[in-house]
Amino acid sequence: MIKVAVNGFGTIGKRVADAVSAQTDMEIIGVSKTRPSHEAMIAQKRGYPLYIADISKKESFEKAGMKVAGTVEEMVRAADIIVDATPGGVGAGNKAMYEKYGKMAIWQGGEEHEVAGYSFNSSCNFADARGRQFARVVSCNTTGLCRIIKLADTAFGVKKVRATMVRRGADPGDAKRGPVDAIVLNPVTIPSHHGPDVQTVLPEIDIVTTALVVPTTFMHMHIIQMDLKETGDRGKFLKMIADHPRIGLVKGYTGIKSTAELREYASDLGRPRSDLWESCVFEDSVSIVDGKELYLFQAIHQEADVVVENVDCIRAMTGGASTAEESVAMTNRALGFETI
Ligand SMILES: NC(=O)C1=CN([C@@H]2O[C@H](COP(=O)(O)OP(=O)(O)OC[C@H]3O[C@@H](n4cnc5c(N)ncnc54)[C@H](O)[C@@H]3O)[C@@H](O)[C@H]2O)C=CC1
Ligand SMILES: O=C(OP(=O)(O)O)[C@H](O)COP(=O)(O)O
Known part of the structure; x- marks a missing residue:
């Protein structure tokens, strides 16, 4: 099982977490939130361990009845790969942390290409992702x-x-x-x-x-x-x-x-x-x-098309599938996704 963490459980992050957890070869080991918001409640309901960027906010989560599993740094340490879905421009600041723990990471289109030096699309360049530590799924x-x-x-x-x-x-x-x-x-x-x-x-x-x-x-x-x-x-x-x-x-x-x-x-x-x-x-x-x-x-659909690409990118980087066709079929099947 590929251990996946989602840093930033917002519009993209919450969808990636659900898509990853539907796969048979991956599991969500944690997601991160900054505040005890309605999205944090959903993370809790789904059973995703909830990590927080600023541990001084732990009490505010607990007051809202949410269990805090630890800090984002602890989540990163427990993962094989991190999908960084923090707001555009914030993700680049997390690179040093991923480097410190030698973890693979995937950023989103709100970051510059240079943050990873490699931009991904499963229909175009799946094979080039193999063995890379960093990638960015284009917008x-x-x-x-x-x-x-x-x-x-x-x-x-x-x-x-x-x-x-x-x-x-x-x-x-x-x-x-x-x-x-x-x-x-x-x-x-x-x-x-x-x-x-x-x-x-x-x-x-x-x-x-x-x-x-x-x-x-x-x-x-x-x-x-x-x-x-x-x-x-x-x-x-x-x-x-x-x-x-x-x-x-x-x-x-x-x-x-x-x-x-x-x-x-x-x-x-x-x-x-x-x-x-x-x-x-x-x-x-x-x-x-x-x-x-x-x-x-x-x-x-701006909230959705990159979600399946993130799942394929995880497989492309970790070697969980050898071809794009294989990964795309696995991703789609697990989601029950047939195109309109
Ligand atoms: N919303 C969209 O239509 C699309 C967005 N993207 C890209 O995906 C990335 C994320 O965008 P959205 O999901 O829309 O943003 P969002 O604002 O909906 O979600 C970002 C999440 O990150 C959390 N967060 C903020 N600062 C954090 C920090 N320091 N550490 C951990 N978590 C933190 C926020 O609480 C929020 O839950 C951006 O790069 C964006 O450009 C890509 C395709 C489409
Ligand atoms: O990645 C997106 O758009 P983009 O391809 O125009 O950069 C998303 O719709 C986020 O766009 P936003 O920067 O308007 O929130």
């Missing part, structure tokens, strides 16, 4: 871009990519963030960080991205155009998408044209937390113009 948008670009590149060769990300303003539980009434250019400058971030995984891809933020909470929407090296074949590409274990096809006949309907669909499917671990490509949007220009829309 939710970058994960969605990597999956579909790699697939198109495999099918027809990709000459260049131009993409725009329409990003959700805040996660559903994030009451403090906006915008409430604005379309925000984020950033105003071009490119957004997503293009260079894709190149940390797929360095040969010519890509420019732009991004804006809108007042929604569930999913990002990508408008993607790729110039192909060979003449594209729509039928072949749709079949490849349908066969991909991490990309789902939103069929035209479902009538789904929005993130709101996708959320309803995920909820009706009985997905935990309405999570869509797969990229959701709108079938009717997939178009090939003048033979070599591919266009499509895809929706990306």
